[in-house]
Amino acid sequence: MEKKSIISIKDTLLKFIVADYKTTLLDAALNSNISLPHGCKSGACGSCKAELIEGNVKTKSSEASTTEKTILLCQSYACSKKMIIAYPTNKLNIIQTQNKKEKSFIPKEFSLQVVGNKSVTPLVKELSFFVPPKLNLKFQPGAYMEIYDNNNTAKKYSIVNAPAKFNNLNKNIIKFLITKNERKGLSQFIHDIVKVGDILKLKGPYLSFQYNIKSNKPILAIAGGSGISPILSIVKSALFKNKNLNVMIFQSVRNRQEILEMNSLYNLKERYKNVSFKITLTREELNQNSQFLFGRVNTSLQKVFKDLSTHQLLIAGADAFVDASYEHAIKLNANENNIFFEKFSSN
Ligand code: FES
Known part of the structure; x- marks a missing residue:
């Protein structure tokens, strides 16, 4: 050897x-x-x-x-x-x-101070760190960092921010959405132990979301829960470059308490004429007069799209969610070469 x-x-x-x-x-x-x-x-x-x-x-x-x-x-x-x-x-x-x-995206080890760790839904915390400008953190849209606990165990979390000009971090605050996992692990550490002022080790940025967006095709961006993080990062960045992009963000969550980044979704819709969003609730009773869709992606997506043959798709979320969305997109005639995804497996 x-x-x-x-x-x-x-x-x-x-x-x-x-x-x-x-x-x-x-x-x-x-x-x-x-x-x-x-x-x-x-x-x-x-x-x-x-x-x-x-x-x-x-x-x-x-x-x-x-x-x-x-x-x-x-x-x-x-x-x-x-x-x-x-x-x-x-x-x-x-x-x-x-x-x-x-x-210019060389992964490095950082010791960063937590400046926010607040619940944004019953299951999700928004964890943010101050990144001193001299660290010159640059990252690609959809990138992730590994966050470490006290036992030096790491888990990957996607960066919610879209990089600013020259791929720098805007306003020196980096943000992550952390979904609480029932099992022990990094998410429990962050939910139960980490406090504002703590210093945590992070390593990155890395990119596992393999995508190649073309400006001439409409984008359907499907996010399961905190899968909204890389989706927002990529979509915002693509819109900075081309404000006419046609984008629909399709978010799937259990119920309305678990909706993430709704303010960002509305801001994008207001700012860009070709951006829209839909939210499907998987565990709420059907309500005909609601602005929301109901049911899992494999039943609700077809209520909005009959044919995806001309779309490019970005999908992010848990393994099973990504697999189900991928399969359903294929059934709606999406071309597999135009489907890009990021799986958030537990590790
Ligand atoms: S990254 Fe190797 S199997 Fe998931």
Whole structure:
């Protein structure tokens, strides 16, 4: 087993080094500032799947090197000095586009002070940090940071802000929406323990939302719960560049107490003539006279759209939500090459 491996991505100039056996191929790529598709980093969502063309890997679950040709980068360690991985063309195009822009988005470790941690719904807290301008944090729309607890366990959370000019943070406050998970973990730490004034470790920014927006197609942006964070970041940023973009934001939440960022949705609608939004409530009784839709995405989306063949879609939320929305969009004739998603798997 070699200590240092060079991994190349087929049909690109992208390469990265894995310096030890304890770093997964995915982490090695991210640490080298190469953005590759991923989601949960725990082997659950399948987003980091790639073809192994040359070389061998071992996986987190097996010491022996695998003969499998389809690997999960978040579960694989390098076993060969030289390795090549490959992606299907549609994914490869996005990887190349995103990595062209990546130069100034170098992930770093930050110690930031909490300046807000308030409940915005019964299940969600808005956590915000002051980022001193001298830290020069730059990020891409839809990026995430890893937030660490006192035991040095991390979880990824999408940045709600849209980057300002030159990809800087506007007004020095970075904001996240944290949904409380019943199980113990980072979200409980943030909900129950973190107070204003605390200093937390964060690492990033990283980008796992692989998208490539074209200005000539309408955007349907579907958010499940706090999936609204990367959706707002991407949509706002796209609108800064092209105020005529045709965008509908479709938010799915349990009930009206769980609606997130409604003020942002109204502000966007007021500011841009081609922006609209719909909110579907999955656990409320049907009310014919309501401004809301009722039911899960796979029943409510078709009340608004009969055909999505000309749309590009952004979907963000929990794994099952993204899968259901994706499947339903395909049933409504969406082209799979125009569907981009971010899965918030628990890890
Ligand atoms: S399976 Fe690897 S990122 Fe989810």
